[in-house]
Amino acid sequence: MKDKISLAVIRRLPRYYRYLGELLANDIDKISSKELSARMGITASQIRQDLNCFGGFGQQGYGYNVRYLHDEISNILGLQNFYPAIVIGVGNLGTALIQHLNFEKRGFKLVGIFDVKPSLVGLNITGVTVQHIDELEHFFETHRPKIAVLAVPRSEAGPIADRLEALGIEGLWNFSNGDIHLKTEIPVENVHLGDSLMTLCYRINERGK
Amino acid sequence: MKDKISLAVIRRLPRYYRYLGELLANDIDKISSKELSARMGITASQIRQDLNCFGGFGQQGYGYNVRYLHDEISNILGLQNFYPAIVIGVGNLGTALIQHLNFEKRGFKLVGIFDVKPSLVGLNITGVTVQHIDELEHFFETHRPKIAVLAVPRSEAGPIADRLEALGIEGLWNFSNGDIHLKTEIPVENVHLGDSLMTLCYRINERGK
DNA sequence: TAGATTGTTAATCGATTAACAATC
DNA sequence: TAGATTGTTAATCGATTAACAATC
Known part of the structure; x- marks a missing residue:
């Protein structure tokens, strides 16, 4: 994880998590930053930039595995802490x-x-x-x-x-x-x-x- | 009013309105951008910059009249519309x-x-x-x-x-x-x-x- | 008048977007 | 391999902060 993540990025994480959850509910298992950007109404560039603050979760030529990315964001947010x-x-x-x-x-x-x-x-x-x-x-x-x-x-x-x-x-x-x-x-x-x-x-x- | 006010500025208006309301409730009738910035935890520069998107509500050497500014923000937000x-x-x-x-x-x-x-x-x-x-x-x-x-x-x-x-x-x-x-x-x-x-x-x- | 503080311009900083080489 | 799409750097854009002349 890089030095200091801006609050603007952090506040978008739950939103990504929410959209990924919806994709999961619809049995969609891969998504590109481009497709996700269209759904969310933000740029694909921002999505990739945001996610890469925490690591490379995607795969060139393929996109992102929905379940994996969903789980990773859950970990970043610390949702398993109870x-x-x-x-x-x-x-x-x-x-x-x-x-x-x-x-x-x-x-x-x-x-x-x-x-x-x-x-x-x-x-x-x-x-x-x-x-x-x-x-x-x-x-x-x-x-x-x-x-x-x-x-x-x-x-x-x-x-x-x-x-x-x-x-x-x-x-x-x-x-x-x-x-x-x-x-x-x-x-x-x-x-x-x-x-x-x-x-x-x-x-x-x-x-x- | 200038061309297009950014959403960031607009979202701060209710917050200014809230703090001014508190000042009013405490019978404080004048405030400088410097004093307000200390209370709100933002810079005085930002306060002046934000307000000046809508007009000059202050007075050099004095500051802002709390009631007047409170009323003006109410008008800007359109709170009297019901x-x-x-x-x-x-x-x-x-x-x-x-x-x-x-x-x-x-x-x-x-x-x-x-x-x-x-x-x-x-x-x-x-x-x-x-x-x-x-x-x-x-x-x-x-x-x-x-x-x-x-x-x-x-x-x-x-x-x-x-x-x-x-x-x-x-x-x-x-x-x-x-x-x-x-x-x-x-x-x-x-x-x-x-x-x-x-x-x-x-x-x-x-x-x- | 002298002091204070605004309104506003200019400088800086940070965030977003674009571009593209890397690579699956 | 060819095509697609990421990861990442560089460019742009916008927002915040600093500075200061205007002025109450």
């Missing part, structure tokens, strides 16, 4: 993420769910029982989760993030409005659905002119 | 989006909710009643929604998108796994939460080496 993950906040959003996201296929294993609301404690979601947020410190002693999904209101997100940082969390997936900045270099993915919606508004507006 | 929007799919994700996203503050007004499941029809969510998906065509005759939020499984997303396109939809906000490509140049925001999770996995994995 890093222990917890979800904090079981409103509709937290529940939706748990039920539809298939953590196991994306590098993680859901090991705990927490909420402040006592009425939700004991609830079972996909085999994991909701605990009260006060159990967090105790839970860390035995389970050492690596990432936490923050599906809580903005006001709670900051304090909880600090608490998680002190407990040694290694990554955050933040859905609360407002960016989370930690003191340490821990990776944080701030998902801003509102920003995405406003971008769509701009684009609609622009076309209407 | 474009009619519909949500398709009221699982946990659809419900979460409706309840937490505040469409009215982000350029849209929720005018309809649809689902295939008859048991959900008649349900009232934030004042809007869920209708059966079969009512879609009839609904368009009177309401002409501009955008549709697709919070349905991947298999349903494609066919529904085609149907919406035929009805004259002008934008899609897609949450189903798998990109949606329409024939026409209609803007589509494909939100891939799974991709974001896998990116986080890569970053955790990378640090562990």
Whole structure:
């Protein structure tokens, strides 16, 4: 692996992985960068350039073996790690993420769910029982989760993030409005659905002119 | 307004808007590009460059008036348009989006909710009643929604998108796994939460080496 | 006025695309 | 072998950063 892969390249990897998964589902076992570029709407050159950051996965005159490339990208992303993950906040959003996201296929294993609301404690979601947020410190002693999904209101997100940082969390997936900045270099993915919606508004507006 | 604004700039606008909103909430009424850059973790140069794509909103020697800049960005994004929007799919994700996203503050007004499941029809969510998906065509005759939020499984997303396109939809906000490509140049925001999770996995994995 | 900070041009940096020799 | 397509270098393009004159 070369020195430092740019984040732009890394963010395209899951997309390649997704398209390769679709090809697999359709029993297509070889693909050229040209064919893939047509499907994905990016250049063949970029695909080859991106993949060659990690190694030569293709074969001249043939293209890429779909299953092999799919597996290799899975390895690059680390999807086989099953890093222990917890979800904090079981409103509709937290529940939706748990039920539809298939953590196991994306590098993680859901090991705990927490909420402040006592009425939700004991609830079972996909085999994991909701605990009260006060159990967090105790839970860390035995389970050492690596990432936490923050599906809580903005006001709670900051304090909880600090608490998680002190407990040694290694990554955050933040859905609360407002960016989370930690003191340490821990990776944080701030998902801003509102920003995405406003971008769509701009684009609609622009076309209407 | 200059010729063509790059998507990179546009995607930063909601973020500026968000930070300015926070400043407003804290009764801060002026900010320099330097101060804002420190808060946001980007360069002051970029902030000035971005804003000047749309006009000169600051004042030399002073900085930017927070409320004025906030309002101007709102205008640029078109947030005062209240474009009619519909949500398709009221699982946990659809419900979460409706309840937490505040469409009215982000350029849209929720005018309809649809689902295939008859048991959900008649349900009232934030004042809007869920209708059966079969009512879609009839609904368009009177309401002409501009955008549709697709919070349905991947298999349903494609066919529904085609149907919406035929009805004259002008934008899609897609949450189903798998990109949606329409024939026409209609803007589509494909939100891939799974991709974001896998990116986080890569970053955790990378640090562990 | 002096100091601060913008608006804007120029320089740099990085990312994308093109080209083609290597090779299956 | 001939044809196809990769891996990789070089060229281009675009985006970010730096610099500074304009000006409040």
